[in-house]
Amino acid sequence: MTDAAPRLHALVEQLLGVPLPVRIRAWDGSQAGPPDAPSLVVRNRRALRRLLFKPGELGLARAWVAGDLEIEGDLFLTLDLLSGLIWERDEDARTLGQALRDPQFRTAVGGLLKLAGPPLPPAPPPEEVRRTRHLHTRRTDRRAISHHYDVGNDFYEIVLGPSMVYSCAYWPHPDAGLEEAQRDKLELVCRKLALTPGQRLLDVGCGWGSMAVHAAREHGVRVVGITLSQEQAAYARKRVADAGLTDRVEIRVQDYRDVGDGPYEAISSIGMAEHVGAERYLDYATDLYELLAPGGRLLNHQISRRPQRDESTYHLDGFIDSYVFPDGELAPVGTTVTQLERAGFEVRDVESIREHYALTLRHWVARLEDDWQRAVRLTGPGRARVWRLYMAACAVGFARNRIGVNQVLAVRTPESGGSGMPLRARTWTENA
Template structure:
């Protein structure tokens, strides 16, 4: 079959009703498509079988993770070109069901089935999280989901994140700053927003590898309790605290936020953790944190947000992210987050969007991964490394295109007297 690429391009365009913006190189070596565009390499017909069984994002992701699909050229450009066909087709685009009413589209699908060959469907790649029945966001299911994402290996995360070991949006002071500088500035920004002073108690919810705990204890003299559900993160964070000589001021626990009982704390930081809480549990999360704060205490909630939908009841989670990256993770609009924090009793005093900062952060992580690709594969697996590269590159584009955002929400447990302790002039931390 010396013309597989041309046949594949023609059949896909008939199904999509739009020209394919990338060049295709098929398993037989043939090529078709725009000569100067990034090349989508279809290494095996099995990639087509995956797309036919799971049309759209999940099928593409499975083929990518299995190594049956690849991109030659700039990955960001390829993803940006494909976004209009796969992720952002718009309200006027036909759904697959509507398209299949067209006899020509049905004929094209039959052509793809013949081109793909038997059998159908292939088993999902190993790295996919197997779905289980039952309630989401119980202590058991949350621990399992966190382990899937964060217990990949500390050595692997050192490659991706760099020496800071901060796995959340950095805060870039200027365009020439390094990733390390930007992560340090983010941690310092959080500390300033919380107005930390020596002797205070800080609870760091979802403490990761201990970066915030170490920075707050070392630079601001506070005592920190950091909690995580990841055994590997906890071990790493404890070692960092010991290496810094801060074990008298830092306690790292493997503990669910719902099980913390030793308040009051003067401040709480929750940086990149609330995405794991779930919409049905969010009010409970906010109420728990409110109950752990002393009157006048501050919460800094740093959280990714999605854009509001015209029909919120029709919102679906991202299939690729849910299956491979953050199982059971849920994003909600920033307005929903603010409303739930206020329902829990907080007074929201500041909301800062830092969306563009996350795009820069993710591009930095992708560059780190690509620079040490062979070792990253050795530490995990080819499939796992491919998952991380795809999800971080696609996420960078999502932030750049305003499909998702990230916000720091500063809230206060204002006492009955109304004395919030906040300065009269806003943003004094800048």
């Protein structure tokens, strides 16, 4: 019989209590659902067992990474259609215990169990990180950073392009190129920091050296870039040498907690603070404050999440924490601003650029898909699938305002109260 898809489609709708907005194509060749919608391709019964034993985002991710689940059609559209079912369920939704007291719910689960076959939970794909409590020690941070950033520089070149900037670009218009938008982002950071020749800049989480090279070459500053990734550091040092900037740029493999050669006139932290962790964030902010000279500026570029009505219920148990950023933690932007102020900073500007990240991620996904076979050869099929899903899902998340990204400009204002900021907002320097 070839009726798996109709049965599955009906059972899922019964379970969710709402129409399923995508089509299903099952392992037996059967199909069901809206005829013009993109399709979820359920390649085998193992995909159902993954979902039943770990319902929600993580079960779907395991099935996707293992190749048990595919999407036919527009990946972004499919994730957008499913977002309300996966990520945007009401916080007041029933608990599992409450749901199991509903006869209709129990009937749907029973039907799915029969369809899934032998009730043995499949092992998670090998790409999944065995998560521990978020300690954020030097050792655990090094391990987490290595998991994400030491995938291979050749792979990152495929995704990021020549700029090798792994953070949100700043688009002058939607039709601009990725390189132009990344250059504009680096220049925006430099202007907000009001860099002038001869100043010292600390670039925390320097990546492959793009900010360090741009700031030294275009603004004449002396830069110390720090990273925990050996592969990033080697790549960045070569870029510095190729640019003839070894007299002005130093790249170190170093934890921000171990930097002791302040003061600096400016600090950039671009896409790094997400790795710090909630329990350590005030320490992070205090360390950077102490490294700045009076009047010095910090530009903190950081992804944020929407606050929950009950923050005590927030926990990390999803795809990104298990496959992409182990030990990464997102906070609402208000929490970040508060922690910076508690450390002593005067926060002078907060700019949300979340739509820019949705555009950036779409470009990264396109680059990955255009060179898919090489990416698979470099990292393996499972890791390549992790990246495709992660970037596409994040693009949808930014577009739907589930997550955001903000540039927070803060000053170590001297006791005299003179911040060095211009009277007019967002001119960044007195001469602008």
